[in-house]
Amino acid sequence: MTDSTMPTITRTAWEVRLAKHLRAELGLDNFDLVQVQTPEPGAGEVLVRTDYLGLSVAYLEMMRADSHLPIPPWQVGQRIGGGAVGTVVRSNSADLAVGDLVRTMTGWCEYSAGPADQYPKLDPELFPSPVHYLSQGPTAYYGMAEIAKVGADDVVFVSGAAGGVGSLAGQIARCRGAAKVIGSAGSQEKIDYLVNKLGFDAAFNYHDRPVLDRLRELAPEGITVYFDNVGGEQFEAAVVAAAPGARFALCGALATQIGDHENRFPEPDLTAATAKRIEVLPFSTYHTPEQVAAWTEHFSTWLGEDRFVFPHTIVEGGVTAAPQALVSLLQGNYRGNVSVKVAD
Numbered sequence: 001m002t003d004s005t006m007p008t009i010t011r012t013a014w015e016v017r018l019a020k021h022l023r024a025e026l027g028l029d030n031f032d033l034v035q036v037q038t039p040e041p042g043a044g045e046v047l048v049r050t051d052y053l054g055l056s057v058a059y060l061e062m063m064r065a066d067s068h069l070p071i072p073p074w075q076v077g078q079r080i081g082g083g084a085v086g087t088v089v090r091s092n093s094a095d096l097a098v099g100d101l102v103r104t105m106t107g108w109c110e111y112s113a114g115p116a117d118q119y120p121k122l123d124p125e126l127f128p129s130p131v132h133y134l135s136q137g138p139t140a141y142y143g144m145a146e147i148a149k150v151g152a153d154d155v156v157f158v159s160g161a162a163g164g165v166g167s168l169a170g171q172i173a174r175c176r177g178a179a180k181v182i183g184s185a186g187s188q189e190k191i192d193y194l195v196n197k198l199g200f201d202a203a204f205n206y207h208d209r210p211v212l213d214r215l216r217e218l219a220p221e222g223i224t225v226y227f228d229n230v231g232g233e234q235f236e237a238a239v240v241a242a243a244p245g246a247r248f249a250l251c252g253a254l255a256t257q258i259g260d261h262e263n264r265f266p267e268p269d270l271t272a273a274t275a276k277r278i279e280v281l282p283f284s285t286y287h288t289p290e291q292v293a294a295w296t297e298h299f300s301t302w303l304g305e306d307r308f309v310f311p312h313t314i315v316e317g318g319v320t321a322a323p324q325a326l327v328s329l330l331q332g333n334y335r336g337n338v339s340v341k342v343a344d
């Protein structure tokens with residue numbers, strides 16, 4: 001890289017920290033915007049400019065003092081964490097060169113520095129854009145392929161189908177040969193998108209009519225796979241509309257984990273599910289190298305064959321726009337996977 005193409009490195013940089021733990025509704029007052037000195041990489045270290053941050057509803061749990069996750073939640077004053085992709089802008093390591101595209105787990109900051117082995121190198125040619133590396137695909141693929149084991153003849157229902165995980169989960173079912181894929185989402189625009197752009201066979205707005213009525217109309221033969229991002233009424237309706245022996249992959253609880261609910265992850269009533277011999281399969285993914293590799297291989301292949309769309313929204317405005325972007329995500333203002341453009 002010549003001097004004229006070297007990225008400019010600012011002396012100070014913005015980062016976003018947790019101002020107070022989340023208790024009820026997420027607001028901008030949960031975040032602090034802080035200006036810091038751009039770090040200097042030491043021996044064997046690199047300086048990485050964050051290019052895009054990935055957002056997920058799952059971050060809410062990390063912001064709560066009483067998190068249900070088996071890992072420590074973020075502390076007040078700590079930088080908001082999470083996955084990102086970035087570019088090496090200074091290198092004191094033989095393992096990474098200036099200009100390399102890398103994955104970072106350093107969270108909501110403009111620059112980070114650390115040992116080169118903490119920044120896995122990414123192939124910039126594999127996908128049309130770096131944001132493809134921030135997809136919720138490892139979760140969607142693991143849930144559909146490894147937990148629900150979706151295949152030919154399955155009649156699949158995905159709730160939260162226009163969101164980050166759901167929009168990929170439905171397409172994975174289609175690519176694995178499911179007989180029918182049905183999605184639920186919260187607006188007509190999202191319903192149209194699922195059917196016209198993502199290849200769902202049918203979709204419905206869960207606000208309009210009882211979910212059970214819609215499932216009975218759209219899947220009179222019975223659902224054999226349910227990928228549940230929502231819980232609550234949609235889970236209960238899916239049980240009634242399921243075929244005996246159906247597999248339910250329980251991924252999330254959007255109906256209760258967003259907002260002010262006393263019980264964010266209520267235990268589902270399994271009486272009716274048991275009578276139907278439904279396999280109720282809650283799962284957690286931790287994006288192990290194997291899970292990421294399985295997804296990456298299928299994602300790049302399906303995109304290359306023009307069988308798959310990457311539904312995503314890129315929010316402009318830099319790292320300081322990330323708090324409002326997460327609030328907007330929870331309000332249902334975006335479609336697909338959401339990332340914030342920090343630099344490029």
Ligand SMILES: NC(=O)c1ccc[n+]([C@@H]2O[C@H](COP(=O)([O-])OP(=O)(O)OC[C@H]3O[C@@H](n4cnc5c(N)ncnc54)[C@H](OP(=O)(O)O)[C@@H]3O)[C@@H](O)[C@H]2O)c1
Binds near residue numbers: 166256329331
């Ligand atoms: N099991 C795991 O290992 C794992 C890993 C990652 C994520 N997750 C979970 O997967 C789920 C999806 O995550 P994501 O990041 O892809 O989120 P997401 O689906 O993109 O979430 C945003 C969407 O949630 C929907 N929503 C908001 N309130 C709702 C309600 N009361 N009922 C139904 N939908 C509601 C809105 O869509 P509408 O306009 O359609 O309402 C909004 O666009 C979350 O529950 C997350 O915690 C699980």
